[in-house]
Amino acid sequence: MFNDIILPVLILTGIGLAAGIMLALASKFMSVPVNEKLEQVRGCLPGVNCGVCGYAGCDQYAKAIVEDGAKTNRCVPGGDETSRKISEVLGVAYQDVEEKVAFVACKGYCDVTSDKMDYQGIQTCRAASQLFGGETSCGYGCLGYGDCAQACPSHAIDVVNGVAVVRPEKCIGCSICVKVCPKSLISVYPLTKPIHVSCRNKDKGAKTRKVCTNGCIACRKCVSVCPTEAVKVEDNLAYIDPEKCISCGKCMEVCPVHVIDHFHPTCESR
Structure with missing residues (x-):
């Protein structure tokens, strides 16, 4: 009876000891050098x-x-x-980082647009956009469910009056929000280039005005006053080339619908 108990214990102990020695030797002779x-x-x-x-x-x-x-x-x-x-x-020379911040190109707040249906599905932008582009009257606008806010690691995005808004002082420029927006409304720009068009609606001006009073109407006034030819209108929508823009603000002054924004980069160097 005694041997029936002790012998299996000794065998298992021996196997465990042998395995431990083998693992120790393997970790020593087969280890990958750490850089x-x-x-x-x-x-x-x-x-x-x-x-x-x-x-x-x-x-x-x-x-x-x-x-x-x-x-x-x-x-x-x-x-x-x-x-x-x-x-x-x-031990190399320091290289300065071009700091960037995310910008949401939409001003389709609840009080300047309307809903085309009563959406009752999953409360995410990704899900809502798959049903006729979402419930908002503007098919290009922010859906306001905050997928970007949920994904932001620095909690720099809030949904205000139905539209996602980036807080520049918190944004770390990681671009994660860019990837999750189903409407492709978010871009990341250098902090030194703070002026951008807050709209992505490519419909003609009259149609845009019917769905959002803050939408770009492609009037080209911004194009005419830009001293560096940084502004252009394509597909009924104004664009600003950050490489050419000198942030003079003249385009903001003449925009009749105030769709050109300055995102006020107040955050200090990270």
């Missing part, structure tokens, strides 16, 4: 994994910096502080 520089650079990155740097995530960007010599200033969410830390780790 300390890579680990340090990865530790500098914020871990948002947004891909705005051009890589799939923070791990891939860190690897590109250490192994391929990628620029240290491509992490917009991390800003200048992250770029400075990476530069110190690698």
